Amino acid sequence: MAAAGLAGCSRDRRPRLNVFNWSAYIAPDTVPKFEAEFGIHVRYGIYESNEEMLARVMGGNSGWDIVFPTDYLVKPMLANGLLAPIQRERLPNVAELEAGFQQPEWDPELNWSVPYMVTAAGIAYNRKLNPPPRAWADMWDERLRSRMTMLDDPFDTIGACLKKLGLSVNSSDAAELERASVEAIRQKPLLRAYLNAEVRDQLVSGDVMAAHMWNTTAQQAMDSSNDVGFVYPKEGYAVYPDCSVILRESKRQELAHQFINFLLRPDIAAANALAARTTTTNAGARKMLPPAFRDNPTLYPNADVVARGEWARTVDPGAQRLRDRLWTEIKSA
C-alpha cells in the first residue's frame, strides 16, 4: 500500500482532465481507453444527484472541467454563467447522435451541451409484492408502510405527485404545485426514506419492497436479482435526457472537447450504454447494441409506454423558487 501511495505521489506529467459524472454511468474501460489513446490523465468523480453536482460547481471554482446535468438545468446553469460554449467543429462525432437529439428543445444548436444518455423515473419493486404496483397512486398504499422509498430529488418526487394528480411534471402553476406538495406530505409518514441510487441494494435484499427509481438503477438491480421488477406508472412519468457540458471555469477546454467527442464514438457510446444499463442518444451506438439489450422493455420500451412519457423542461425562475421552498417544507414535515 505504501508503494502504491508513493507511486501516486510522484509527479504525473500527463495533462489532466477532471470529469464529474453520475455514479455508475459509464463503462469501466471507457476512461482507461481514453487515457491510453490520448495520453491524458482523467480524474473521474461521481455524484448521486443534480443538486449535489450543482452545489459543488455553483461557486465557479470547483476544479471540475466536465459535468453531466439533466437537460432542464442547462438553461439555469447558462444563466448563472457556469457554461463554456461548445465548439461544434471540435466534435465531428456529434453527427452520430439520433435525429431527435440533434436539435433538442433545451439547446437547439447544441451550443452549450451535448446529449449523453436518457433516463426515466418509474417504480421498481420486489416481485414478492403481490399485486405489483402499476401506478403512482400505489405508492400511497398503506400496505407499503415503511417498505418503500421515494427519490431524494425535488423534481422527481414533486413530479410524481403531479402525475398522480393528472398534471404535468413541468407545471409552473402555484396552485398545482401546492396540491402536489400536500400529496407528498401525506405520503411521507409511509416512507422508509428518501433515497436515490443508494436504495438499489436494499431493494435487492428485500429491505425495501417498492422504490421510486430511475430506470438505469432499476436495470442494474434487475441484473443482480430476479426478484426485482420495474414498471412505468400508468399515469405517466418524466423523461430526463442527461447531457455533458463544459464548465466555464475549465482551463482545459480543448481536452474537454476531445473527451466529449470520444464519448460520442458509437463503439464507446454503446459500451457505456451497455455497462450503465441506459438508453443511449447515439444512433450509431444503438445499432451496435446486442438485440436483447436493444429490445429491453425497461430501457427501450414500446411505443405506447413511450407515449406516456413526458420530457422534463426548464421551469421558470419564479416557479423554481416555489418548488425549492416546497421541497424544503416536504423534507422538514
Add this chain to the structure above:
Amino acid sequence: MNRLRAWFLAPSWAVMLALFLAPLAIILAYSFLTRGTYGGISLPWTTESYQRLADPIYLTILWRSFWIAGVSTVFCLMLGFPLALFISRSGKRKDLYLSLVMLPFWTSFLVRTYAWMFLLRDTGLINTLLEKLGLIHGPMPLLYNDGAVILGLVYGYLPFMVLPLYATLERLDRNLLEASADLGARPWATLMHVMVPLCASGIRAGAILVFIPCLGAYLTPDLLGGGKSVMIGNLIQNQFTTARDWPFGSAVSLALMAVVMLLLAALVRRNDEGLL
C-alpha cells in the same frame, strides 16, 4: 514580557480572525441578502430570511432538534452517571477504565455511526438474531427513525458525559456521604440530596458537552434517520446544497448559534472551572 506574549498570541489571532470570525461575518451579511434567481445570493438587502424563520414548520424542526438532543443528553446522563461513579471508585484501575471509555471516541465518528447502520438494518445483526431466536416474525424497522438517531447520538457522545462527571465525582469527599448515611438517610436519598448537588458542576459540564453538539448534529440524522428526520443541521445543509438558498441557510445558522450562546449563558456559571 508583553512583547513576547503579543508574538505568541498573534498567530492565533490571525487564524481566528481570518478563518473563523470573518467567515461568520460573511454569513451574517448573507443572511440579509436575497436568493439569486437560480440560487446563491443577490441584492437587495432584506430581512425576509429571518421572517421566514417564524414559520411554524421551522419552529417544528427547532423543537424536534431540542427534543432529540434533550433525550440524548438525559440518556447520556442516566447511563453515564453510574459508569462515572464506578470508575471513580475503582482505585488503581482508574486510568485503564478511563482509557476504555475514551477509546471509542478516538475512532472515527463516521465509523461508529456506520456500526449502528450495520446493526439496525432489516437484514442486520439485531434483526437476524431476533428472528433466529424466534422472538419476532419479520424484521423490525429499527433504522431510519428518531430512535435510531438518538441511539447513534448517545453512543457517540457518552464519553463526553462520563469524563466531566468522573472529574467531579473523583473529588467528592466520601466523608460527606458517610455522614449522610450515619444520619439515617437511605441510599437513594443520599444520592439525590447529597451526591447529585455536589456534582452539579460536572453534570452541567457534561450536559453542555453533549446537548450542544447533538443540537447541531448533521451526520447522525442523515445516515440513521433516512433523510426523514430533519434536524437543524440537516436543514442548514439542505439550504446550502439542494435548495441553494444561501440567505435562508445563513439565517438558520445564525439562529442556531444564537440558541447555543443563550444556552451557554444560562448554564455556565462563573465559579465553574473554565475550560480555557
Add this chain to the structure above:
Amino acid sequence: MKRGGVGLSVYALAAFLFLHLPLLILAAFSFNASRFTVWQGFSLRWYAAALQDSQLIDASWNSLIIAAVATVVSTIIGTLCAYGLWKRGAPVLTGSLYLSLVTPEIVTGISLLAFYQWIFRFLRVQLGMHTVILAHISFSIAYVVIVVMARLRTVDAQLEEAALDLGANEWQAFRYVTLPVILPGVIAAALLAFTVSFDDYVITSLVAGVDSETLPMVIYAIARRGVNPVVNAISALIVVGFGGLILISERLRTR
C-alpha cells in the same frame, strides 16, 4: 461505602460492552466471506479489496497529509496561544476560541465555504488541499489550547520567575523551563488535533476540491449506498490504527 458495589460493577460491565461491542462486531464481520449478515466463513477478501482500491488509497494519503500538516501547525500555534493566555488572559481571543468550539460543525463548514467563495473572486485559487488544511487548523486550535492550558495550570509559575532571576530572558524561560514540563500535554494536544482532523467529515466535505477527497468522504459515499463489508474492513483498520496510537501515547505520557 459498599452500597450497590456488585450492582455497580455489573452495570459498568454492561456499559463497557455497549461502548465496545458495536465496533467489535463490525470488525468481526469484516472477516466474513459473505457480504450479508450471515456468517459464511473466514475471509480476507474485503481487506484485499480495500487495500487495492486506488480511490481509498488516495483518500487515505490525503487524510494523512492534511492531518499531519494541520496538526503540526495548530499544535505550535495553539501551544503558544495557551502559554500567552496563561500569562495573562485575553478575553476576546478566549471568547472566540470558546465560540469556535461550540459552533456546530455544519455552520463552521458553510461559513468557511462562503468565505472561500468570496475570496476566490479576487484570487485565482480553487478549492483543494490547502483550503481543507486551513479549515482544519482553524477548528483544531481551540482543542490544542484547552489541553495545553490544562497542563499549564499544574505548572508552578515560580519556576519561570526563578529562571528570570537567574538571568534568562523570557524566551529562554519558556523554551528551557516551561516547555519541557508541559511537553506531555503538548503531545496529547497534538494527538487530539490529529484525531479530530483525520476524522472530520462535515467541514471537509464542504470545502474539499477535486483532488482532496479524504478517507471519511469516501467512507461516507460507500456507507450511503448501504452496508458494504469493505467499510467494515476500513473501519477495523482505523480502529486498530488509532487504538495503537493511543496506547503508545499513554505509555509516553505516564513515563
